[in-house]
Amino acid sequence: MTIVTGENEMTKEAVIKWVQELGLVPVLRARSAKEGEALVEAMVAGGVTVMEVTTTVPGAIELIATLKKTYGDTVLLGSGTITTADDCKRSIDAGAEFVVSPSTHMDVIETTKKMGKVSIPGALTPTEVITAWNAGADIVKIFPCSAMGGASYLKSLKAPFPFLKLIPTGGVTLATAADFLKAGAEALGVGADLVNVQAIADGKPEIVTQAAKAYIEAIKKARAAA
DSSP states (O other), rough: OOOOOOTTTTOOHHHHHHHHHEEEEEEESSHHHHHHHHHHHHHHHHOOOOOEEETTTTTTTHHHHHHHHHHGGGGOOOEOOOOOOHHHHHHHTTSSSSEOOOOHHHHHHHHHHHHTOEOOOOOOOHHHHHHHTTTTTTSSHHHHHHHTTHHHHHHHTOOOOOTEEEEBBBBOOOTTTHHHHTTTOOSSOOTTTTTTTTHHTTTTTHHHHHHHHHHHHHHHHHHHHO
16 A cells, blocks of 8 residues: 655655554564564565564664665655654654654654654553643554553543544554454554564564464454454
8 A cells, every 4th residue: 555645745644544554563673774674574575564663673763764765655664662852853854654652752742743744652541641642642552552451451441532543562463453453453563473583583584474464364354353
């Protein structure tokens, strides 16, 4: 899926729609930029077209720029683990269309909004979640969701706040994917269950590709059942 307007500039609405339609946001953590590139290549081969490149990856900003050059508008790139306005700006300048944080940082939300990109701050409690939303979040990342009961907790949050757009992260696996989607998740934030660093280290990228295909299929099945 590629949604482009104007001079290769994507609207916020288009970015949100892309994330919603794919239903998956892999959280890319790697020990090097080269490993990160290999992980992305393997996931793209499995049909995944959204990537959250976290700043825990060495040279993360440069990696985003490299991925943007390699994949252009065929892959939606975001930056993750962003906790400062400076890192936020640098990642957007490199090609990030959405900005994810593990927690809520008002200056990051403000910078993301000023630069016209999609803001996805992290929050956990009802107060934190609604505070992030009211501060301008386009989607709120519920992290670590598993620590609060997983899908049942997400459903509890949606009861008083049905208008919230939420992405659970932490505890999302193939086994729990359908439950999270049924509970109202816009998309699934997935870590090591998909972004398998060891498979790349072992020279077996096909394991990542197969996991990507399995997630895409699981999401399709869950939505069809709903």
